[in-house]
Amino acid sequence: MFKGMEYVYEVNKERSFSKAAQNLYISQPSLSATIKKIEERVGFPLFDRSTNPIQLTPCGQEYVKCIEKILDIQNGFENFLSNMNELRTGNIAIGGSNLFASYILPPIITDFREKFPLVSIHMVEANTALLEQQLFSGALDLVIDNYEFNENIYSRHKYCNENLLLAVPKKFEVNSKTINYQLTAHDIINNKHLDSSTPSVPLELFKDEPFLFLRSGNDTRKRAEKICQHHNFSPNVILKLDQLVTSYNLTCYGMGISFLSDTLIRYTKPDPNVIYYKLNEDSICRNVYFYTKKGKYFTRAMEEFLKMAIPKVNEDIT
Structure with a gap:
């Protein structure tokens, strides 16, 4: 049949x-x-x-x-054999958004590949909704994301903290009113935005400017809406996007204001056409996690990958 x-x-x-x-x-x-x-x-x-x-x-x-049920059973048995064979065979499927797939995962995957050359690695780059769907279905073993997945369904392993900042095209006239708050990419890389002495910009100064938002279902979108609401204005969103990197690139070209993570700023090439601002909100701080599905067979390949990605993660694996 x-x-x-x-x-x-x-x-x-x-x-x-x-x-x-x-x-x-x-x-x-x-x-x-x-x-x-x-x-x-x-x-x-x-x-x-x-x-x-x-x-x-x-x-x-x-x-x-x-x-899909047959493939799941087949994959489960193959993963079992991979453990038995001390990773001389096996496979691992990892997913992340454009930012994580482009900058965070490549060095980890390279190191993993060097240590376990016979383990097949599959990487998927997609938006959060699709990544969670594939993790739930079993198509992915691990997902790295800054969105908080349902803890009843997924186990999470902390990778890092990150903070949201405001990124404004340098050519916008509003920057002439905010000189004392301005930060460069170099400042962000050196954690100046985390210094308590660095002032936070009054966000309402930008209420009449064009904004670039991510689509619904994205953590950055949810936090950006909450921040604007706290400052009593509804932003003029001229474009909704799937990926944070795309939002950043459009800000570099002067199209609109973006809410960006300091993770992105640390890993991407600095652009002189963008000015950054610190925000004073509880919701600007978030965690980045590797997620696995609870109840799914936790293979040795998954365990070794997480240990390599996060040296202390072995304490969190349950």
């Missing part, structure tokens, strides 16, 4: 026979014929070919759910 299930799974993932065929290194006619044979064995069509892109039929949806 499930012979050839990988073909069905790939077509569903890509929503396209041609793309799936490329990924599977077979011809499209061959793939179509294989799917047709599987549908004949099942007795019902699995795909609705009248739509573009193609969609699963109700029967197809149940078939894919069964595939």
Whole structure:
């Protein structure tokens, strides 16, 4: 019944026979014929070919759910073998937003790869909502994020603290009124914004300026709204984005004001066209965690990766 299930799974993932065929290194006619044979064995069509892109039929949806259960069992056994073989085989799937995937994860993954060269590593870069969805489904083993996932479902392992700051295009006229509050990227790197003697800017001075916000479901978006509400104004949001790095780049080009983390400022190339400001709010402070799903088999590859990412994390692993 499930012979050839990988073909069905790939077509569903890509929503396209041609793309799936490329990924599977077979011809499209061959793939179509294989799917047709599987549908004949099942007795019902699995795909609705009248739509573009193609969609699963109700029967197809149940078939894919069964595939995912089979893959989960298969992955669980492979992970068990990986422990038995002292990481001479195995795999680990890690996810993060653009910021973490671009700057935080690469050196950790490189070190892990050098120590365990035979462990296959898969990295996913996506927004928080998709990362949590994939962590819940089992597609990802670990996710690094600054959003607080449900503690009843996920275990968390603290990576670092970070603080939000205001990033304003240098060309904005409002900066002429805030000279005493201005910070550079160099100041942030040297933790001047964490010094109690550094003044916080009155945010209401920027209430008439254009803002760049992240989309709903993002921790930075939630905190930014709360901060503006505390200062009794509704920001003029001209654009909503998926990634903090994108917001930063648009601020560098002078498009609008962003709420950015000091983590981003530390890791990205300083831009002379941006001025930073310290904010005086409880909600500017947050933690960055590695998340794992509770109840999921905690492989040795996951344990070793976390130990390498956070030397003290082994105290938190339960």
